[in-house]
Amino acid sequence: MSNPTRCPVIHFDHHSPEHAKDPVGAYRALRQTHKRGWTEAHGGYWVLSDYQSVFDAARDDDLFSSTREAAGTDGLAIVIPPTPMYHHIPIEVDPPEFRKYRKIVNQVTAPAAVERMKEMVERYTVAFVDSVIEKGECDFTTIIGVPAIVTIDWLGLPVKDWKRYADAHRATLAEPQDSEAFRHAVEVELPALSQQMWDTIRARRQEPKDDVISFLVSQKVDDRPITDEEVFAMVDLLVSGGTGTTASLVSQALVWLAKNPDVRQELIDDLSLLDRAVEEFLRVFSPTQALARTVTRDVEFHGCSMKKGDRVLLSWASANRDEEQFENPDTIDIHRWPNRHVAFGIGVHRCAGSHLGRFMAKRLLQEILTRMPDYTIDFDALxxxxxxGTNVGFRSIPAKFTPGKRVLPLSEAVIG
Ligand code: HEM
Known part of the structure; x- marks a missing residue:
């Protein structure tokens, strides 16, 4: 795949330690020099960093495939380099086949379905803040486990293991592939948890409950019953999509608000501002920084001579700070509107969980801002x-605040 004749050739690796130090600066430099370019890192790939080319590529599934067949890999096709993970449906399926599956996923993620989840989100949000509120200090990464526990409970997987699922998926996408944490996640945790998922899928076929896995096993694809393999591929994607992304969004927002007390006070005084603030946090923090596609035929795309089989990185994060699309893109303006960010992607694969993600992020921020309004963060210990490269976020966010009272009786504070 490596081909130095491709122009322009850029020095770029979204998984490098230099990139990790300043992803925003790295993408800004790219946009200023080569909005689109070819890097030799990881076997070679095109990098799209401007809004227009990311937008155009994400909307052209004929030319830019999300499948493993096109990528010629066993690993997850929508990341570079391909990462060992189970096949995911519908994110690794192209239209028209894609639509049969997305139709099913939409039924459990549409606004009406999120409405039915509100009580669960409410209960876990209050319980997680309760679990630390009397101490006056905590690691915020504990509280932002709410999206993960909600996802695991909603799917119907054993709630006590919510953190194992979240940690294993985070390590697979956010630890270096040569690290012990990555190896443990891929070789030990993911196989053990997948066994649990298979067991749950088979159990729900026998005895359905009121959960997403029971709904999925009852579905049809092309007038035939959906297979266990298809259900597994959807459930594993929902775990992957649901556990880390919203937590990343909330954690980055909390760190930024600690550094910007005036804006924090503005939100505390009027929580309705959270609607637009969360859109702005999505834009500037882009929890999923970039995802990949594979070129399906030789083509000239925005001045780049792409060849069939070339891998392409679409940077949502960079598109979201493109100065041609957003005025003062590096200024975080919680009133910004309209805000046509692509933090949830764009095109047919646009995030199926966007309604749930937004709702959980707002509810968590609201609870923390209301019950820990004076929180401080030890920035040196972050x-x-x-x-x-793919997911941004924090492994530890030490915080202090004035202690408060629990809301729920201790007996109801089951958080696994
Ligand atoms: C702030 C929160 C979130 C962010 C930033 C985010 C980001 C994204 C992005 C960028 C994509 C596009 C993938 C592509 O084009 O290849 C995507 C797809 C997806 N996300 Fe999310 N996501 C979030 C929350 C969630 C949640 C809570 C769930 C479910 C519980 C979820 C489930 C999915 C699924 C199933 C897809 C695949 C859709 C398809 O292929 O049709 N996401 N997400």
């Missing part, structure tokens, strides 16, 4: 993810 531990960011080693790798900021």
């Amino acid at each position: 531990v960011p993810f080693h790798d900021q």
